[in-house]
Amino acid sequence: MLRGCGCQLPVFKIANYEYGSRIKSIDFHFAPLEDMKSTLPYPHRHEFYHIVWVVSGSGHHIIDSIRYEVRPNTLFFMAPGQIHDFALSEDTVGHAISFSSEFFAFKVQNRHSQTEIPVYDFERIPNTVYMSDAQAQDLHHVLDGIDAEYQGEEAGYEDVIWSYLRVLLIKSVRLGGDAVTDVNSSRSVLLSRRFKSLLEKHFTTVHDVARYACLLNVTERALNDATRQALGSTAAKLIRERVMLEAKRLLLHSEVNVAEIATQLAFDDPAYFSRCFRKHTGRSPIDFRRSLEKLSI
Known part of the structure; x- marks a missing residue:
């Protein structure tokens, strides 16, 4: 179930x-x-x-x-x-x-x-x-x-x-066929790890790259350079992906309505949350939830 x-x-x-x-x-x-x-x-x-x-x-x-x-x-x-x-x-x-x-x-x-x-x-x-x-x-x-x-x-x-x-x-x-290469800059790797750790703790309340950069005592540019080199993505994209992943989890594994999910993920406007979700997944939150119901069959 x-x-x-x-x-x-x-x-x-x-x-x-x-x-x-x-x-x-x-x-x-x-x-x-x-x-x-x-x-x-x-x-x-x-x-x-x-x-x-x-x-x-x-x-x-x-x-x-x-x-x-x-x-x-x-x-x-x-x-x-x-x-x-x-x-x-x-x-x-x-x-x-x-x-x-x-x-x-x-x-x-x-x-x-x-x-x-x-x-x-x-x-x-x-x-x-x-x-x-x-x-x-x-x-x-x-x-x-x-x-x-x-x-x-x-x-x-x-x-x-x-x-x-x-x-x-x-x-x-x-x-797994993942093209892993040596990372020349250990600083980028360590900074990216610190960022991912902070993101896991704060993604439900903090969506701003500048805030994470401040917490890490680096500039936004330095943070983005590090995540691009070590993780192949910008910090903003990693934040969006983490927030949307949690939204998908809540839609699949709970009966919480869309407005409550938006609130849990620090979106003031449920309609804006739905637009962001659709942009990320190509479907509305409701359509996404319905499409996953077959997994429980």
């Missing part, structure tokens, strides 16, 4: 995500998918990054209103805040990896050296990657390493898991 009754969707933190295995850390969790799929309430959001590897099985997976087929050797990637809903066959087997932004971004002690190597952003990985048997076998060595370290808990095991996780993400970007 995708559409709710207007109640708020559950939002999980790793600390209260004890489905499939006990929680060892508030920053990293590893569990069998077959245990989690039968106990977790769907749909829901996470406050952490989430990777699901379907080793075998079938079904479908809806991430932010986009429906993906579930088949053997499928990787699913979800960033914090994304809404997803699983419908899996009884024989589905796989793994679920969850980690906080702090675990991935700040695990290395020497952050200066970290910024001088090529940066691979989680957000640049597609939501879904379908692997061949050979590709899955290659990545399984990485997953086996994570599993062994997680179960063994020997000295420094979280640092080793971080290294395996980084390899997993880099290889996943390659499998």
Whole structure:
């Protein structure tokens, strides 16, 4: 069931995500998918990054209103805040990896050296990657390493898991066909990350590039230059996309009316919100909601 009754969707933190295995850390969790799929309430959001590897099985997976087929050797990637809903066959087997932004971004002690190597952003990985048997076998060595370290808990095991996780993400970007290139300016990457973090916190109230630039203590031009170089988009476009994504989520997963959604997203005029939404999606909010009702069938 995708559409709710207007109640708020559950939002999980790793600390209260004890489905499939006990929680060892508030920053990293590893569990069998077959245990989690039968106990977790769907749909829901996470406050952490989430990777699901379907080793075998079938079904479908809806991430932010986009429906993906579930088949053997499928990787699913979800960033914090994304809404997803699983419908899996009884024989589905796989793994679920969850980690906080702090675990991935700040695990290395020497952050200066970290910024001088090529940066691979989680957000640049597609939501879904379908692997061949050979590709899955290659990545399984990485997953086996994570599993062994997680179960063994020997000295420094979280640092080793971080290294395996980084390899997993880099290889996943390659499998996804994303044209990732080395980023020459680490400053642009770091500024873009700070901007995306602020945007995630304030997108419901702040839509102005100048305000974000002020919060980051940089000029608008510097912010736009950084996001163009690191993310391939202007700051204004990233703000619009984030606001419209949330509008789509609310239209799909709640019964909140358009005027209330406009208010939640800091639009004073519902008509102006509807015009912005139509410009972004090609449909009115009402038409968009109706077009997605078939996903719950």
